[in-house]
Amino acid sequence: MRFDRLDLNLLVALDALLAERSVSLAADRICLSQSATSSALGRLRDYFADDLLVQKGRQMVLTARAEGLVEPVRAVLEQIRSTIAVPPPFDPATSDRTIRIMASDYITEVLLAVSMIDLQQQAPGMRFEIQSLSESLLESLERGAVDLLITIDYAISADHPSQILFEDDYVVVGWNGNPAMAGPMTKELYFALGHVTARFGRARVSAFEDWFVRRQKRQRRVEIVTHSFLSLPGLVIGSQRIATMHRRLATRMAAYLPLTLREVPMDIPPIREAIQWHISSNNDPAIRWVVERIMSDAQMPVVPKRDQSVISLDEARVSREELTAQFQSDTTPKSRG
DSSP states (O other): OTTTTTTTHHHHHHHHHHHHHHHHHEEEEEEEOHHHHHHHHHHHHHHHHHHHHETTTTTEOOOOOHHHHHHHHHHHHHHHHTTTOOOOOOOOTTOOOEEEEEEOOOIIIIIIIHHHHHHHHHHOEEEEEEEOOOOHHHHHHHTSSEEEEEEETTTTTTOOOOOOEEEEEEEEEEEEOGGGGGGOOOOOHHHHHHEEEEETTTTTOOOHHHHHHHHHSSSEEEEEEEETTTTHHHHHHHHSSSSEEEHHHHHHTTTTTSSEEEEEEEEOEEEEEEEEEEGGGGTTTTHHHHHHHHHHOOOOOOOOOOEEEEESSSSSSOOOHHHHHHHHHHHGOOOOO
């Protein structure tokens, strides 16, 4: 269909090109081949008599004309979606939607493994793709590469809807044969032992406990850095090393592995896991239904309160708001601005 010589089908391609600033990424987003998307860009350039996207160094940037089109094109397509493209009623029993979830192996183990059973029983035709966390998790949500993001509330974006799922804290985990685990874990012993920790992605982004302890005056001796939370126990078994793990995951793994758990001898703030979706999916019944099911499965017994005798590393406590700002600043790759 054409309007004033413009093929309206090109608006979808234009929106993707303006958002992604890349022909290949735009092609992935709208499920077209790269050559078809490149051809669409050529036709758009002819219509607007403007290059729209130009090469600058190793990246493509928008021209002034293209910058002026971003919001109008997005608004037009959103109006079409909300007023004309009325979606059919959602029925989980017959739906064949694929939902992409970005989450850590910790969340997959303590929550999603249960949720997948629940979801399969109620929506046998739906498919789920669980992606590991990366240093660009918010970009993945913004680009539409994932439908749902599950991470700590310190790392989510204020620009999109979210819900808190549950709270968890940390314990020290060591091998049953490690003499250091025979008694209570003291602050001196904690810092004297070697540690195993997890960091993620090519940028080696720290897990929250690793980030929190690294910003203190007193530093741990990290001897092994691994890529997943699930690998932590295997790397302390048979050694004198310890790891600081989420209580829920550590308790679960200690049920079948030779592990001893001890309280962390310092005041690491508890974490809150949150689920987030793009604001454009706020009225998507399939997304909302999956979120509700996951939230229901997240209602686990409350984690026991920590021993009040633990010693804070800092004399002054830092608010969650301050921690959020500091964590996002420290763990955001520099290339993301």
